[in-house]
Amino acid sequence: MSDINNISGGILSELGVSAQQQDKEKSEELGQDAFLQLMIAQLQNQDPLSPQENGEFIAQLAQFSSVEGITNLGASVNNLVNEFRSSRALEASALVGKSVEVGSNQAPLVQGSNLNGTIVLPASTEQLQITVTTPLGEVVRVEQLGAQPAGELAFAWDGRNSAGEAMPPGNYRVNANAFLDGESTEVPVRLAANVNSVSLGSNGAITLNVDGIGEIDIDDVRKFL
Numbered sequence: 001m002s003d004i005n006n007i008s009g010g011i012l013s014e015l016g017v018s019a020q021q022q023d024k025e026k027s028e029e030l031g032q033d034a035f036l037q038l039m040i041a042q043l044q045n046q047d048p049l050s051p052q053e054n055g056e057f058i059a060q061l062a063q064f065s066s067v068e069g070i071t072n073l074g075a076s077v078n079n080l081v082n083e084f085r086s087s088r089a090l091e092a093s094a095l096v097g098k099s100v101e102v103g104s105n106q107a108p109l110v111q112g113s114n115l116n117g118t119i120v121l122p123a124s125t126e127q128l129q130i131t132v133t134t135p136l137g138e139v140v141r142v143e144q145l146g147a148q149p150a151g152e153l154a155f156a157w158d159g160r161n162s163a164g165e166a167m168p169p170g171n172y173r174v175n176a177n178a179f180l181d182g183e184s185t186e187v188p189v190r191l192a193a194n195v196n197s198v199s200l201g202s203n204g205a206i207t208l209n210v211d212g213i214g215e216i217d218i219d220d221v222r223k224f225l
Contacts (some may be wrong), residue, residue, distance in 0.1 A: 101223035107191035108212035125178035
């Protein structure tokens, strides 16, 4: 058996494993290739007068099978992850040119179109007001929507100011204030805008470039229109 030990040690040396590493890695699983080389060398050089026990040999085969199975499983999982990322990116690319609703109160007004959105009311209100302003804070339109129940309320601004004049295309801000608990409280607004492009990050994250809003994570989209 001393000959077997010498051969095993020689193979480990060829694999670039130092004596110190051998002591450390005795309790760790060998890689698939190294394990196979050791087992073949052991079979070729075992003492004919003292052959390896069947039970021990079967145990080594079982260990090799386990190492091979774990390696194959890891490769399969990686393939599935890559396929999922590619599929998700392909689906996201279909959003280019379409509208999504995101948690932003600023979005572009396109000529001949409405600026659509949703107001999120945490509780019912006696009075709901919408104020449309330019990015510089100039008030364009104020609308009183009266009493509204709690929940999501869809709205659309037709792009006209309080005098009924059509406003030029560009970014506009929409703020909503509800009369809650005896005082005027600003409530969340979500606006819709077109998706200009889609990008896939190295970590698999999908980012949408939304017109007038910028880059947002696809998970931050609240509604696909």
